[in-house]
Amino acid sequence: xxxxxxxxxxxxxxxxxxxxxxxxxxxxxxxxxxxxxxxxxxxxxxxxxxxxxxxxxxxxxxxxxxxxxxxxxxxxxxxxxxxxxxxxxxxxxxxxxxxxxxxxxxxxxxxxxxxxxxxxxxxxxxxxxxxxxxxxxxxxxxxxxxxxxxxxxxxxxxxxxxxxxxxxxxxxxxxxxxxxxxxxxxxxxxxxxxxxxxxxxxxxxxxxxxxxxxxxxxxxxxxxxxxxxxxxxxxxxxxxxxxxxxxxxxxxxxxxxxxxxxxxxxxxxxxxxxxxxxxxxxxxxxxxxxxxxxxxxxxxxxxxxxxxxxxxxxxxxx
Amino acid sequence: xxxxxxxxxxxxxxxxxxxxxxxxxxxxxxxxxxxxxxxxxxxxxxxxxxxxxxxxxxxxxxxxxxxxxxxxxxxxxxxxxxxxxxxxxxxxxxxxxxxxxxxxxxxxxxxxxxxxxxxxxxxxxxxxxxxxxxxxxxxxxxxxxxxxxxxxxxxxxxxxxxxxxxxxxxxxxxxxxxxxxxxxxxxxxxxxxxxxxxxxxxxxxxxxxxxxxxxxxxxxxxxxxxxxxxxxxxxxxxxxxxxxxxxxxxxxxxxxxxxxxxxxxxxxxxxxxxxxxxxxxxxxxxxxxxxxxxxxxxxxxxxxxxxxxxxxxxxxxxxxxxxxxxxxxxxxxxxxxxxxxxxxxxxxxxxxxxxxxxxxxxxxxxxxxxxxxxxxxxxxxxxxxxxxxxxxxxxxxxxxxxxxxxxxxxxxxxxxxxxxxxxxxxxxxxxxxxxxxxxxxxxxxxxxxxxxxxxxxxxxxxxxxxxxxxxxxxxxxxxxxxxxxxxxxxxxxxxxxxxxxxxx
Numbered sequence: 001x002x003x004x005x006x007x008x009x010x011x012x013x014x015x016x017x018x019x020x021x022x023x024x025x026x027x028x029x030x031x032x033x034x035x036x037x038x039x040x041x042x043x044x045x046x047x048x049x050x051x052x053x054x055x056x057x058x059x060x061x062x063x064x065x066x067x068x069x070x071x072x073x074x075x076x077x078x079x080x081x082x083x084x085x086x087x088x089x090x091x092x093x094x095x096x097x098x099x100x101x102x103x104x105x106x107x108x109x110x111x112x113x114x115x116x117x118x119x120x121x122x123x124x125x126x127x128x129x130x131x132x133x134x135x136x137x138x139x140x141x142x143x144x145x146x147x148x149x150x151x152x153x154x155x156x157x158x159x160x161x162x163x164x165x166x167x168x169x170x171x172x173x174x175x176x177x178x179x180x181x182x183x184x185x186x187x188x189x190x191x192x193x194x195x196x197x198x199x200x201x202x203x204x205x206x207x208x209x210x211x212x213x214x215x216x217x218x219x220x221x222x223x224x225x226x227x228x229x230x231x232x233x234x235x236x237x238x239x240x241x242x243x244x245x246x247x248x249x250x251x252x253x254x255x256x257x258x259x260x261x262x263x264x265x266x267x268x269x270x271x272x273x274x275x276x277x278x279x280x281x282x283x284x285x286x287x288x289x290x291x292x293x294x295x296x297x298x299x300x301x302x303x304x305x306x307x308x309x310x311x312x313x314x315x316x317x318x
Numbered sequence: 319x320x321x322x323x324x325x326x327x328x329x330x331x332x333x334x335x336x337x338x339x340x341x342x343x344x345x346x347x348x349x350x351x352x353x354x355x356x357x358x359x360x361x362x363x364x365x366x367x368x369x370x371x372x373x374x375x376x377x378x379x380x381x382x383x384x385x386x387x388x389x390x391x392x393x394x395x396x397x398x399x400x401x402x403x404x405x406x407x408x409x410x411x412x413x414x415x416x417x418x419x420x421x422x423x424x425x426x427x428x429x430x431x432x433x434x435x436x437x438x439x440x441x442x443x444x445x446x447x448x449x450x451x452x453x454x455x456x457x458x459x460x461x462x463x464x465x466x467x468x469x470x471x472x473x474x475x476x477x478x479x480x481x482x483x484x485x486x487x488x489x490x491x492x493x494x495x496x497x498x499x500x501x502x503x504x505x506x507x508x509x510x511x512x513x514x515x516x517x518x519x520x521x522x523x524x525x526x527x528x529x530x531x532x533x534x535x536x537x538x539x540x541x542x543x544x545x546x547x548x549x550x551x552x553x554x555x556x557x558x559x560x561x562x563x564x565x566x567x568x569x570x571x572x573x574x575x576x577x578x579x580x581x582x583x584x585x586x587x588x589x590x591x592x593x594x595x596x597x598x599x600x601x602x603x604x605x606x607x608x609x610x611x612x613x614x615x616x617x618x619x620x621x622x623x624x625x626x627x628x629x630x631x632x633x634x635x636x637x638x639x640x641x642x643x644x645x646x647x648x649x650x651x652x653x654x655x656x657x658x659x660x661x662x663x664x665x666x667x668x669x670x671x672x673x674x675x676x677x678x679x680x681x682x683x684x685x686x687x688x689x690x691x692x693x694x695x696x697x698x699x700x701x702x703x704x705x706x707x708x709x710x711x712x713x714x715x716x717x718x719x720x721x722x723x724x725x726x727x728x729x730x731x732x733x734x735x736x737x738x739x740x741x742x743x744x745x746x747x748x749x750x751x752x753x754x755x756x757x758x759x760x761x762x763x764x765x766x767x768x769x770x771x772x773x774x775x776x777x778x779x780x781x782x783x784x785x786x787x788x789x790x791x792x793x794x795x796x797x798x799x800x801x802x803x804x805x806x807x808x809x810x811x812x813x814x815x816x817x818x819x820x821x822x
Contacts, residue, residue: 042506104327104800111449111505115745116799118451122738123792129785245734249517252510291521294514301511302499 009159014282015275020166020235022274023173027228028251029258029266030180031094031221037197037261038217040110044117045097047248048124049090049222053229054239055132057086058139069144079142083172083230090226091219098218103211121245128241136240139233143168165235172231176224177267183220184263193217197261246290250277253297259307268308330801341801378761385757385807404663408655420772423651427658429763431720434662436743436759437669437752438712443741444750445678446705447685449509452516453740456710458732459492460485460717462523462617465727468627469618478629482661482718489714490707497706501699516737520729526617622728626721629657654723661719665712669752672708681705682750735788739766742791746798748805757807 004012028050035043060082066074101116146164149155184190195203196213204210232247233239254273258265273293280289300307330341388396411423439453463485467476476484500511617623672678680701683691688698721727739762747758770787798805 042510101796101800108803111447111509112799112803114449114506114509115741116796118738118741119792119795119799121792122788123796126785126788126792130789134785249513256510287521287525291518291525294518294521297514298499298511298518301503301507305503305507 004157006158009157010282013160014278016160016162016166017281018275018278019271020169020274021277022254022271023169024228024231024235025247025251025254025274026177026267026270027173027224027231028247029255029270030177030263031225032248032252033255033258033260033263033266034193034217034221036255037263038193038200038214039102039106041102041113042117042252043102043221044114044248045101045120045124046094046221046225047244047246047251048121048128049094049225049244050229050232050247050251051128051239051241051244052093052124053086053090053226054139054233054243055128055137055229055241056089056226057082057230057233058132058137060085061140061142066142068140068142070142071144075144083227086226086230087223088226090229091221091223094218094222094225095215098215125241125245132241134241136238139237139239141237143234169231169235172227176227180220180224181263189213189216249297250293253293253300256297256300256305257307259309262307262309265307265309327801381757381761382807385753389753404659408652412652420768420776422768423655425764425767425772426760427651427654427723428720428767429760430655430658430662431716431723432740432743432763433756433759434658434665434716434719435713436740436747436755437662437665438709438716439740440709440744440750440752440755441669441672441681441712442705442709443744444748444755445673445681445685446702447505447681448702448705449505449512450709450737451509451513451741452519452734452737453512453709453713454732454734454736455496455512455516455519456489456493456713457717457720457736458519458523458729459710460489460714461721461727461731462623463488463714464718464721465618465623465626466616468722469623470625475627478627478722481627482715482722485718486711486715489717490711493706493708493710494703496710497703501702513734513737516734520732523617523732524620524729526619618728620729622726622731624726626725626727628722628725658719658723661715665715666752666756668712673750673752677701677704739791742795746794746806748808751805751807751809754805754807754809758805 028047031046031049032043035041035046064078064082066078070079097120101120102113105113105116143165146152148162148164148167149157149160184193192203192208192213193216195206195208196210196217200210203213228247232243250273251270254269255266256269257272258267258269260266273296276296277289277293280286280292284292333341388399391399407426408423411426415422435453435457438456439450442448442450442453464481466472467474467481467484468478469475496512496515500508503511680691680696683694683696684698684701691701692698724731743759743762744755746762748754766787770790771784774786775784
């Protein structure tokens with residue numbers, strides 16, 4: 001295709017993979033970064049919301065039981081409906097988690113809520129394991145898979161495989177990120193969130209209901225993670241109760257890379273991490289990807305904890 | 319909802335200490351029942367569960383009562399009591415095993431190993447206040463060092479009694495290496511970095527199965543080489559501390575004489591060990607040269623290493639004219655019980671001594687307020703590094719003994735869950751409390767290994783009760799942090815502070 005050699009096509013394929021990995025990572029990373037921005041807590045249980053989105057949307061699909069590749073009304077009405085419900089319920093779960101595990105410790109030392117977050121994460125994982133079993137769970141291939149280059153454009157690539165699923169993934173994640181950016185930049189609630197992130201006490205004095213805004217933040221973050229879970233299900237077609245742990249760590253790395261607390265940074269960091277993972281999967285070997293990404297996380301936290309877009313002033317005492 | 323929870327929390331904290339503990343344990347256990355009820359797939363035999371749960375609560379209460387009672391006794395009676403309990407335990411446990419058909423002694427051995435590990439984590443988390451979420455990494459380093467040193471295919475086959483100390487040194491060096499870059503970090507970032515290290519180490523171990531090494535040393539380490547390793551490790555640690563304390567750019571401002579002395583000692587030791595090796599190159603301490611190897615299976619990959627070295631008493635056998643390997647210990651749990659009691663005892667005494675030492679006070683000073691401690695003349699960097707090194711060395715020692723006891727190690731043994739189990743032991747028992755971690759570690763590990771792994775599956779053979787384990791542990795960590803942050807068996811001063819509401 002376009003006169004590319006096989007090696008070049010392999011590279012292009014890895015870049016495309018990187019884009020899709022970056023897409024769902026960004027949705028998870030946004031939740032981390034928003035919560036950190038507002039209450040300076042690493043929400044360790046956030047990755048598990050992603051797993052919850054996966055499992056819950058699977059349950060919904062099983063309930064409605066549509067025919068396996070969705071067509072017609074199923075594709076254009078049922079799928080968005082399930083996406084919205086999943087987002088709402090996952091967001092609600094995140095608010096409940098905040099109420100149970102973090103709110104009582106708002107004024108406690110910083111490590112206390114981190115420990116409850118770890119506890120929450122493990123409890124959630126165990127509940128998932130009881131709920132759906134501890135084995136690999138198959139997610140039916142609901143989304144119709146068509147090869148974009150071959151069937152839409154009549155091109156004949158040798159290696160490159162870019163399907164409607166990839167298009168779906170990007171066409172859900174990117175608009176969601178844009179909506180989120182607009183929500184935070186343009187609406188009154190978004191303004192209140194930014195105010196709380198800057199200075200919670202001052203925001204409270206200005207008449208902002210800080211507790212409500214924190215709940216809103218948890219809700220939005222959870223909803224995005226839920227959407228990521230559903231997208232993962234449709235895209236990868238399998239998952240496990242523990243999938244949230246690893247995805248969560250990668251998303252956290254992405255959020256730190258972009259500068260934790262910075263929305264745009266989280267998106268950028270996710271795409272960089274996605275690329276890195278895809279390239280290391282392709283060229284070094286998938287078994288080393290974990291070590292590479294965690295190595296990056298360590299180096300980042302040690303040498304530039306403010307990330308790429310974070311300001312160096314805002315993080316004190318590091 | 320928030321107000322209710324806060325109110326509940328305050329009301330709970332106003333209760334007397336022992337009632338708090340009862341409520342906490344009860345709430346902790348109620349979670350299982352609720353989790354079981356919520357889930358329709360599992361049809362629990364509720365009465366049986368409640369019955370067993372009550373037994374467990376009773377055990378906890380008795381342990382707590384004993385814990386409080388022993389603390390009041392005079393010191394020498396304390397030692398005698400604990401000593402008698404410790405020495406007679408295997409026989410009592412053996413009898414209980416016959417009565418109940420549950421494997422108890424091996425679980426107690428495992429629990430004691432976990433107590434030793436938790437003591438190491440307690441140094442880092444409890445004394446120095448550095449949250450380490452990847453502590454299993456040091457456990458893995460200890461166990462794998464032991465594996466590499468004693469796995470027959472590696473041709474080193476160091477004696478058990480030497481290898482465990484080498485493992486402790488290697489782990490503490492790794493503790494410094496991992497600790498050094500993280501010292502500038504604030505609490506939660508430090509937690510994530512240690513977590514990342516904890517994830518990297520098993521990954522690396524898994525991938526080092528077929529690693530191409532150019533050379534490997536093929537000589538039998540003798541006693542002097544071992545002393546050399548110990549001493550060189552100690553010197554290296556010292557040097558590292560010194561280099562990190564000042565900036566590396568400032569190397570020239572290091573006290574020259576000290577540096578020269580260090581180098582001289584290392585050189586002398588190198589020469590001495592070389593001479594010794596030549597002298598000792600007879601049948602027993604055979605010296606081979608470095609040998610070219612194309613592929614070396616360093617860690618065994620995902621299959622792991624097996625069999626590993628067991629303690630053997632060649633010297634005793636030879637001097638009493640016994641048959642070779644007649645004292646070699648296989649899988650006798652009673653022997654292992656005493657071996658582990660010995661090692662865990664050393665670690666406990668060390669932890670107890672550290673608690674009251676100058677260093678221990680420095681750790682607590684840094685934990686409470688790093689800046690103030692720095693002004694008072696405590697060097698925070700050195701203090702924190704030593705916390706990492708000492709914590710890791712406990713873990714290395716325990717890891718080596720564990721590896722030898724199991725006889726096989728593989729990367730799955732050192733997952734993130736192990737780090738969290740240890741963290742839960744420390745937090746639930748009371749951060750910074752040596753005796754608390756001993757009692758809490760025993761209760762939690764036995765609860766895990768006997769109640770969750772044997773009693774529950776026995777009561778409900780068809781149900782996946784194993785999954786409940788993390789509902790328990792996760793919810794337990796959560797409830798303890800919300801309702802009783804000082805833990806079940808806290809340090810007395812800490813408990814007093816908490817009850818007055820002076821400390822948060």
